[in-house]
Amino acid sequence: MNLRTLRTFVEVVRQGGFSQAAEVVSLTQSTVSKAVKTLEDDLGTPLLNxxxxxxxxxxxxxxxxxxxxxxLAERNDLIAEIKALRGLECGVLRIGLPPVGSGALFAAMFTEYRARYPNIEIQLVEYGASKLHECLESGEVDLAALLKLKSFNEEFYYQDVRIEPLVVVIPKSHPLAENISVNFTDLADTPFILFEAGFALNAVIQAACERKGVTPKVTAHSGQVDFIVDLVSAGLGVAFLPRMLAQKHLHHGIRLVPLDEPETDWHIALAWRKNAHLSPAAEAWLALAREWPGSEGRPGHSV
Structure with missing residues (x-):
């Protein structure tokens, strides 16, 4: 028994005969008769007198x-729902973003996405890098914005979003505040203010310090950019932020000095599992990210 046989049977009933039904379903009369006979044999009972x-x-x-x-009605509803999903008339975008820099990078994109696809539900989670990795691996989210490191998970595909240099957020009174640039050797005796554990930017900074043979003196951790900038302004130490993010948190008590260190760029990418089927809603987000001004996005590929 299959849906095509059932539709043939329904048309025989609706049209009042085999020849009339044959014209509707574009089959020969003998094929229609065989279909009904097959259905009767499958069910073990006559269906028509x-x-x-x-x-x-x-x-x-x-x-x-x-x-x-x-x-047959369920089948038609199923087809209509799939067509609606493909046409982005419904569906869900499940995306994970880091707390640092997401507003600057993605807020306007969310506005544009909502304007284009008003019926797509957006399910957003915000975690540090390690938790976002877990969410992506477990399938809790379809896409996650991750800081791209050398140890980037090989189970993921990625699409670049933005590459920004780091700047040193330094107190206005610091001796290096007027420098054209600084490196970690220059800052060896200056306390660092880092993000909380689980933030991938910490790993970038610590790895660069190790390459220079510098052991940072960490005086504070925080997950709030505003608070970190306030701590710097109060003279507690220096911090490190992507340039575009630092420029949104300018303060009269700080200076922004370029960090002259290799392999310390803030490199954000959208990632997804290689073995996952991306929903049309997720594909639409990737397409929007590729066309967004300032995006480094290119078609997805693996690291």
Whole structure:
């Protein structure tokens, strides 16, 4: 039994005969007769009483006809729902973003995405890098914005979003505040203010310090950029932020000095699992990210 056979049977009933049904379903009359006979054989009972050129439903036929209408309607609804999903008339975008820099990078994109696809539900989670990795691996989110490191997970595909140099957020009174640039050797005796554990930017800074043979003196950790900038302004130490983010948190008590260190760029990429099927909603987000002004996005590829 299949849906095509059921549709043929339904048309026989609707049209009142085999020849009329054959025209509707674009089959020969003999093929229609065979389809109904096959259905009767499968169910083990006659479905039609053939009276001359007319056919009447048996009691079993009435049940099959009623159930077939429901099944065929469900099939049509299924096709319509899939078409709507592909056409982005419905669906869900499940995306994970880091707390640092997401507003600067993605807020306007969310506005544009909502304007283009108003019926897509957006499910957003915000975590540090390690938790975002877990969410992506477990399938809790379809896409995650991650800081791209050398140890970037090989189970993921990625699409670049933005590459920004780091700047040193330094107190206005610091001796190096007027420098054209500084490196970690220059800052060896200056306390650092870093992000909380789980933030990938810490790993970038610590790895660069190790390459220089510098052991940073960490005086504070925080997950809030505003608070970090306030701590710097108060003279507690120096901090490190992507340039575009630092410029949004300018303060009269600080200076922004370029960090002259290799392999310390803030490199954000959208990542997704290689073995996952991306939803149309997620594909649409990737497409928008590729066309967004300032994006480094290119078609997805693996690291």
């Amino acid at each position: 053939r009276i001359g050129h007319r056919s009447e439903l048996t009691a079993a036929g009435a049940i099959v006809y009623r159930r077939a209408l429901v099944l």
